Amino acid sequence: MGKIMIINASPRAPKSNSRQYAELFAKNCKLEAEYFCVTKTNHPDLCHEVERFSDILFVFPLYADGIPVTLLNFLKAMEAYAPKKKPVISVLINCGFIEPQQNNIAVKMIQLFCKKNGYPFGSILKIGGGEAILSTPFQVLVKAKIKKLAASITKEKYQTLQVTMPLTKKMYLKASTGYWENYGKRNGITKEEMATMKIEEESSP
Amino acid sequence: MKLILSDKNLDIPEINHSSIEFIDLSKLKIAGCIGCFQCWTKTPGKCVIRDDAVNVYPRIAKSNKVLYISKVKYGSYDTIMKTMLERAIPIQQAFIRLLHGETHHVQRNVIPKQAVIIGYGDISAEEQGIFRQLIERNAYNMNFESNRVIFVPENELEQIVRQEVLSWEK
Numbered sequence: 152m153g154k155i156m157i158i159n160a161s162p163r164a165p166k167s168n169s170r171q172y173a174e175l176f177a178k179n180c181k182l183e184a185e186y187f188c189v190t191k192t193n194h195p196d197l198c199h200e201v202e203r204f205s206d207i208l209f210v211f212p213l214y215a216d217g218i219p220v221t222l223l224n225f226l227k228a229m230e231a232y233a234p235k236k237k238p239v240i241s242v243l244i245n246c247g248f249i250e251p252q253q254n255n256i257a258v259k260m261i262q263l264f265c266k267k268n269g270y271p272f273g274s275i276l277k278i279g280g281g282e283a284i285l286s287t288p289f290q291v292l293v294k295a296k297i298k299k300l301a302a303s304i305t306k307e308k309y310q311t312l313q314v315t316m317p318l319t320k321k322m323y324l325k326a327s328t329g330y331w332e333n334y335g336k337r338n339g340i341t342k343e344e345m346a347t348m349k350i351e352e353e354s355s356p
Numbered sequence: 357m358k359l360i361l362s363d364k365n366l367d368i369p370e371i372n373h374s375s376i377e378f379i380d381l382s383k384l385k386i387a388g389c390i391g392c393f394q395c396w397t398k399t400p401g402k403c404v405i406r407d408d409a410v411n412v413y414p415r416i417a418k419s420n421k422v423l424y425i426s427k428v429k430y431g432s433y434d435t436i437m438k439t440m441l442e443r444a445i446p447i448q449q450a451f452i453r454l455l456h457g458e459t460h461h462v463q464r465n466v467i468p469k470q471a472v473i474i475g476y477g478d479i480s481a482e483e484q485g486i487f488r489q490l491i492e493r494n495a496y497n498m499n500f501e502s503n504r505v506i507f508v509p510e511n512e513l514e515q516i517v518r519q520e521v522l523s524w525e526k
Contacts, residue, residue, distance in 0.1 A: 216494055223432060248459040263430050335398075345451070
């Protein structure tokens with residue numbers, strides 16, 4: 152039986168949604184799983200760990216349409232390290248948009264890294280509405296897909312999976328506006344203040 | 357305003373500094389985005405990390421012509437440019453709108469842009485394809501009304517940048 156290294160590459164790893172997705176994965180995976188976060192200083196340590204595992208699962212958010220710098224820098228460290236035994240790499244990615252396919256380019260970047268560096272590529276789970284979905288009743292859909300992802304990796308029957316909130320786009324706009332409005336309210340600011348057009352101190356470009 | 361963001365220093369005497377601003381990101385101190393969302397939900401339009409990035413993203417917002425120059429890695433901008441672009445999210449709002457039938461963030465005062473992106477390095481056809489798709493996504497999220505992507509080996513970079521700058525001056 153293999154062993155999976157779950158790597159959280161979110162820039163806010165300890166408080167991230169990625170951490171919750173990683174925990175759900177570990178809970179639902181029959182392989183022995185160990186959880187790690189990428190930090191600025193632990194790249195060499197993580198690279199040394201890689202050889203102990205049959206699989207890696209990268210868990211991260213979409214940042215500016217691609218992989219976050221945290222992950223980009225770690226991939227560069229992995230490239231320089233090049234272990235003899237290369238685990239199968241799978242991906243669990245989430246974005247705040249309702250369309251899970253907005254994650255596609257980031258997945259292609261990981262696949263390209265794998266191809267260039269001789270890592271076999273495994274399964275993909277793309278999550279849409281990933282900022283809020285775990286705090287909605289739709290979390291059951293995410294849990295079911297994460298179970299499927301885990302089973303596909305365990306059985307080595309790799310799959311591309313996706314999940315999002317089953318809402319119309321109009322409903323999603325309303326729900327996300329409410330979500331962010333409440334977020335601001337907890338910080339003591341209004342929707343109007345959040346919607347300012349000003350950038351830094353300037354009133355107009 | 358015309359803006360050149362580059363991830364390395366370039367020697368381009370043709371740049372007319374009264375109309376074009378050249379920013380060499382490699383000389384600036386720019387930390388990675390920590391995903392705190394405060395620029396959306398606590399200090400809207402302002403990043404809480406008060407380093408050099410806070411002088412760059414307002415200039416991105418104000419520019420109608422941009423030239424981004426970046427090394428390409430795994431089909432992405434390499435670290436220096438990607439770090440800056442991630443730090444530019446204060447120019448957007450948290451709120452979501454529909455654009456071309458897809459959900460995207462509402463922009464604050466961001467002028468629509470004609471963007472030229474130069475990706476340099478030893479870039480395979482597959483990697484070029486991914487980078488082009490990335491720029492298509494950026495166009496929606498960074499308010500590019502048009503975009504053009506150019507790939508060059510690093511040793512030809514200055515020459516290509518020079519040509520682009522001269523075309524801006526015409």
